[in-house]
Amino acid sequence: MKAIPRMSMADAATESLREEIAAGNWPVGHRIPPETALIESLGVSRTTVREAVRGLVHAGLLQPRQGDGTYVVATNATEVALRRRLLTATHDDIADVRRGLDVIAARLAAERRTEDQLKHLRQTLDARAAAGAALAEEDFATADVAFHLAVAEVSGNDVLAELYSSLSEAMALDLKGGQCFSRFITGQHDWHEGLFIAIRDGDVHAAATAAMALIDNAGAGEGEIG
Structure with a gap:
């Protein structure tokens, strides 16, 4: 049996952001905190924050808007599927x-x-x-x-x-x-x-x-x- 690998910093940061969304702290339509605030609250590097946000954008939970920050567009996989269908x-x-x-x-x-x-x-x-x-x-x-x-x-x-x-x-x-x-x-x-x-x-x-x-x-x- 293979050992379970430890979660990387980027994965941990991604999970923290995902939890904020799932808990309703950042509802759909809400702009997430700016990068500097996320770096401070998560205690990770700028690169790690960017990787975490990019992962949630790819997952369909976040959407960047040029010049206006990054917004929550779905809170879970079901909403992502519904949004893409609509x-x-x-x-x-x-x-x-x-x-x-x-x-x-x-x-x-x-x-x-x-x-x-x-x-x-x-x-x-x-x-x-x-x-x-x-x-x-x-x-x-x-x-x-x-x-x-x-x-x-x-x-x-x-x-x-x-x-x-x-x-x-x-x-x-x-x-x-x-x-x-x-x-x-x-x-x-x-x-x-x-x-x-x-x-x-x-x-x-x-x-x-x-x-x-x-x-x-x-x-x-x-x-x-x-």
């Missing part, structure tokens, strides 16, 4: 899933919203409008997804919010280069404001109708849904 999903498949999630989220949000949550919803919608006015398509897509994710969070159903969060990256990719941005900047009808008003007014039926209309009126074959 990133290759077709527009129609994403739309079908969203039809179910968006309507439920909108109905619950209209029933359960608080004043603070409405302020946050308004802020995400204003950020979307500002990005559109600035012709910043990537920021527009990010703000659009943030609005829909906020609606799911306002629903008060944690499982629903987590399911929606798992779709957010695929949604953002689906939006870029699509018709939602061009419709907005050309002044065509935008259903997002109607959805916000229905949630604000506590109108469950109107919220569900607006959520469905937002998806259905994206237009067949346009390649994205906002």
Whole structure:
């Protein structure tokens, strides 16, 4: 029987980072501490930290963003597999899933919203409008997804919010280069404001109708849904 080899410093550092992610200390969407902070907290060299981070990037748990640090994109192997599948999903498949999630989220949000949550919803919608006015398509897509994710969070159903969060990256990719941005900047009808008003007014039926209309009126074959 072969002796079990001792864990290398890089493997130990990788495991420590993995534990932080698995424990929820660094949730999905969270930017991990900078390299200097990791060197200090782990007590290892810069080379070891870089190797550990690179290993988790390769494993699909982390994603580097140029000029903005490294972010958690999955917490375990199951989430990695789901994320990779969603990133290759077709527009129609994403739309079908969203039809179910968006309507439920909108109905619950209209029933359960608080004043603070409405302020946050308004802020995400204003950020979307500002990005559109600035012709910043990537920021527009990010703000659009943030609005829909906020609606799911306002629903008060944690499982629903987590399911929606798992779709957010695929949604953002689906939006870029699509018709939602061009419709907005050309002044065509935008259903997002109607959805916000229905949630604000506590109108469950109107919220569900607006959520469905937002998806259905994206237009067949346009390649994205906002």
